[in-house]
Amino acid sequence: MDGGEKMKIMNMVNAINDALDIKLKEDRNTIVYGQDVGVEGGVFRVTEGLQKKYGNDRVFDTPLAESGIVGTAVGMSVAGLRPVVEIQFSGFVYPAFNQIISHAARMRNRSRGRYQTPIVIRMPYGGGINALEHHSESMEALFGHIPGVKVVIPSSPHDAKGMLISAVESNDTIIFMEPKRIYRAIKQEVSEDKYSIPLGKANIISQGTDVTLVAYGAMIREAQKAMILAKEAGISVELIDLRSIYPIDRDTIANSVKKTGRIITVTESPKSFGVASEITQVVNEDAFLYLEAPPKRITGFDTIVPLPKGEHHYMISPEKIFYDIEKTVKF
């Protein structure tokens, strides 16, 4: 890079906006739309300023209809455009499930490779923001279960930008879930240049020897706080940011467990049939003989995420993670 990288302090909202800006500038086939993304710039202001910059036919508001948003994206992408659509909250994506499962995920296979659906479906997800019903859930496992789509979740501004650029450039349909609880909570220096982070690779955030901790999204921050408690207790934790729910980075997880002999997965989603269960099975298949303790799932309950006054019962605290780290290490 001539003159070196230019860095700027960004939160995740800024970083996603920057990624969209880069792709809109670079490729006129990139189209950004959804509810309130145009004039208002999104309810979380993620698309702020983009309509002004790129015009109404490239960044726009739609009628209030999720199936319409994703279904038209299937049509656009089949015809050669590269839509990046926003679902206002992941809890409102369900009307679009038919289009995701029945078409976006299947079009390439069905048409024997003739058509593809390079769509990015962005959506804020997750709890901890004192929201009304349906605004706090983490249902990434539902998407992970759909053959034909990829599902990714960034945990930092830097990752969000690089992963979104990869997502927009991917020829597959990518479910891009944004941990809204840390939309503005984490700021860091992010390059203003274009860069990408490959999808499907996990990121080892810190090396350790006693236990592998896998997390993603807003749970990374909680895991990092738990690591401080673990350190005080003399436990060395290896923290892996999964980044990609599907495909899962088996090797990074298995190799870590071969070193530590223990694994704990942290997700804020319901317990049963979730990402943590999947990771446990990856370990069973690829590193079983190295295990010194049963793999542990730290998750929400198999319940509805409570409304704000009861949400603390459900949300995972650093203490909860430490509690299970200690139990696993002492097993």
Added chain:
Amino acid sequence: MFKEYNPIQDKLFRIIDDDGMIINKEWMPELSDEQIVNAYKEMLFARTADLQIVSYQRQGRIYTYPPNYGQEAISGATGAVMREDDWLVPAFREMGAYLAKGATLKELFLYFMGYEDGSLFKDAKNILPISVPIASQLVHATGIGYEIKYNNKDQVVFAFVGDGGTSEGDFHEALNFAGTWKVPVIFIVQNNQYGISTPFSVQTASENIAIKSVAYGIEGIMVDGNDYFAMYAALKNAAKRTGEGNGPVLVEAVTYRKGAHTTSDDPTKYRTKEEEEEWDKKDPLKRLKAYLIDKKLWSEKEEERVIPQYKKEIDSQFEEAENYPESSLDDVFQFMYDEMPEDLQKQKVEQEKFLTWMEERK
């Protein structure tokens, strides 16, 4: 009425003008002076509560709240027309209708403070909880309508949605099913011109919403939603019609969301002062008040007398809500299943163990 105000002609059903003068005598509902004064008082109470809630929110005493400001006549008229046995299927911006049904302000406060119990509406008969996924509740209304018809009951369903909600597939499916089943449901669309920042013109190329009834083979009417008398007359007529087995009715209530979408929204980003001022002239309370003052049924003095009473009442219910017992772990689990599965029971026990460990750590 439905013939005269065929929505294909884009005709708006009104009874009073912007100054509260009767311009459509023929359809003026038969209401006693006392009923009209009460209607105004209820709307005034709802507005006072609404403004109060927004200020509680600013003080950080309540979470996100969607104001009803400017839309009070629609809920007010619904409340007056609904009978005890009728069903109310809410969206989330119909305070006056919930209160008329027997829900309490305290319960609403609990809901917006984030208590599960705020969805109970304990003393309100035949009311569903607030529904956040836009338009999804309309299909339930049609299903309730089926039960009413199936069991030959004398009931009507009042179901709410916003203009944005008419874009969802569920709107189509609910009206289409209801039309073919000829069930006693009134679909009330509060067309307040916006879905968050998205104006009506972005939701649909249709001239109005009522016109959509034509394609479903059901009756529809476009009503001035800021005209209490027109709303009352239209809903009364619709209830009679649908209650007599003539199939559902679509009532478009044309109104304006004077407040923000919710307390986390800033309307100055997407609409002009001029537009807001234009709609201020059509304010539903202003118009009904002008009518009452003209008839010597109300006065500014009377208004000054009641508002402090209302505020006191609202504050006292709010304080009761603020003193509500803390949410328990049980609240999270107890209503998930008829009988709690063993595995779920175990999850709760595990959590309790963790909480004990936390206590001991202190």
